[in-house]
Amino acid sequence: MSLTPIGELRQKITTATLREKKFQREPITCLTAYDYATARLVDEAGIDIALVGDSLAMTMLGYENTLSVTVDEMLHHVKAVRRGVKNALLIADMPYGSYQADPNEAVHNAARFVKEGGAEAVKMEGGEKRVDVIRRVIDAEIPVAGHIGLTPQSVNMMGGYKVQGKTLNAIEQLMRDAVALDRAGVACIYLEGIPREVAAMITAEVETPTIGIGAGPDCDGQVLVFHDLVNLTFGHPAKFVRRYGDAAALITQSVLAFKADVVSHQFPNDAESYHLPKETQAALETVLHRKQAMQR
Numbered sequence: 001m002s003l004t005p006i007g008e009l010r011q012k013i014t015t016a017t018l019r020e021k022k023f024q025r026e027p028i029t030c031l032t033a034y035d036y037a038t039a040r041l042v043d044e045a046g047i048d049i050a051l052v053g054d055s056l057a058m059t060m061l062g063y064e065n066t067l068s069v070t071v072d073e074m075l076h077h078v079k080a081v082r083r084g085v086k087n088a089l090l091i092a093d094m095p096y097g098s099y100q101a102d103p104n105e106a107v108h109n110a111a112r113f114v115k116e117g118g119a120e121a122v123k124m125e126g127g128e129k130r131v132d133v134i135r136r137v138i139d140a141e142i143p144v145a146g147h148i149g150l151t152p153q154s155v156n157m158m159g160g161y162k163v164q165g166k167t168l169n170a171i172e173q174l175m176r177d178a179v180a181l182d183r184a185g186v187a188c189i190y191l192e193g194i195p196r197e198v199a200a201m202i203t204a205e206v207e208t209p210t211i212g213i214g215a216g217p218d219c220d221g222q223v224l225v226f227h228d229l230v231n232l233t234f235g236h237p238a239k240f241v242r243r244y245g246d247a248a249a250l251i252t253q254s255v256l257a258f259k260a261d262v263v264s265h266q267f268p269n270d271a272e273s274y275h276l277p278k279e280t281q282a283a284l285e286t287v288l289h290r291k292q293a294m295q296r
Contacts, residue, residue, distance in 0.1 A: 010087040013048045015121060015143045015187040018089070021048070021220065022209040028188075028221025030211055031229065034060045034077050038226050039084025049188075049211075050085050051123070051223060052078045054093040054152070059227040066152045067096045071109055078117030091145050092119035096153040099124055103136045110137045110144075121187050125151040127177020131184050138185055146181035146208075148174060149215065150193025161238075163214075165194040174198060175205065182206035190223065191215040214240035 011017070021028050030049035033039040034056045042050050056077055057069035071094075078092045092113040099106035106124075113119040121143035124134060134144050149164045158164075165174045174194060181189050188209045191199045196216025203210045203219050212219030227233045230247035237243065261267035276284065 010046065012087050013089040015089065017048070018188050018209045018221075019207070022207075028209055028211060030221055030223035032056075032059075032223070032226045033081045033084070034226070035080045036084040039081040042226065043085045043088045047088055048221070049223070050081060050088040050090050052081050052090070052092045052119070053123075053225065054095045055225050057095075059225065059233065065155055067155070069095045071095060071098050071112065075112060075117050078113060078119055082118035089121065090119050091121045091123055092117055093123045099130075099133055099137075103133045106133045107136055107140045107142075110142045111140065114142055121145050123147055123190065125153050127174070128180045131180045134181070134184050134186065143187040144184075145188050145190060146178075146184075146186040147190040147192065148177045148181070149191050152192075161193070163193050163195065165198045171198050171201075175202065178202040178206050178208075178210075182208045188221075191219055214238060 018028055020026075028049065029047045030051055031042045031047050032053040032055060033042045033050040034052060039050055052074065054066040054069050054074065056074070057063040057066045060077065061069065061073065063069060074092065074095050078090075082090060094106070094109060094113070098109040110122045113122050122137065123145040124130060124137070125147040127146070127148045130146075134146070137144050150158070150161060152161070155161060165171050178189060178191075182205075186208055188211055189202070189206065191202060191210050191212045193214045196218060199210065199212055199215035200218035209220040211221040211223050213223045224241065225233070228237055228241045229243065230245045231243050231249070232247050234248075258267065275281075
């Protein structure tokens, strides 16, 4: 069932749309999507960006962090999301190790996400130190989304998932990172885990749209992990997470009800069963009567 009002034509969201939204001060909405079903729901609700985040390492594959997920695993999910998205801009995370070492490999992997996965942009973590490889990917005609602040692929270097930009030196570095990405021509910049005041400064400084997650309300847009949104993460939520539904409770209730009905022989009932046509049923009964007669 489509969630778009009847008669309303959805605009196809592009990277140009994001800049226009920033110019018009129209908030940008973004949710992660990892499979066909969530992609359909996100897209039909009118969300601007469907992000196939490497967070699927934890939410879908059960890894401890994002570092273990591979390009091929990411591509599997990007392809599924592509089949469900019609109007949202589809951005794919490039996983750890797919772009850090070799610019040529980075371009090759980014091209796979576009050619094989159907992504319309790729996301790469890092600011100033990542600008050269980002420019190489953009030169290959592949839009790039930047990501600075708390960058999960750097969790070991950061010593955990900690808020970034809390000192003057750290703020200065974040500003340099944002300006470097802006000048490189990225499609948008994800700001994660930084103080609201710093995110507001960055948003005002750069022409590129900013999308916050744990960065306060002054960004040009906001993103949440789909599984956080509906309580499917099996853990304590981060401070910035607002749960809009409880899918875990709904699913658990449904599963327990199914189990109870099967155990008590209440599922399936006669109305949920297929039946023979009357003619076949009559013929079958005749055959059974004959067999019973012969056995006497």
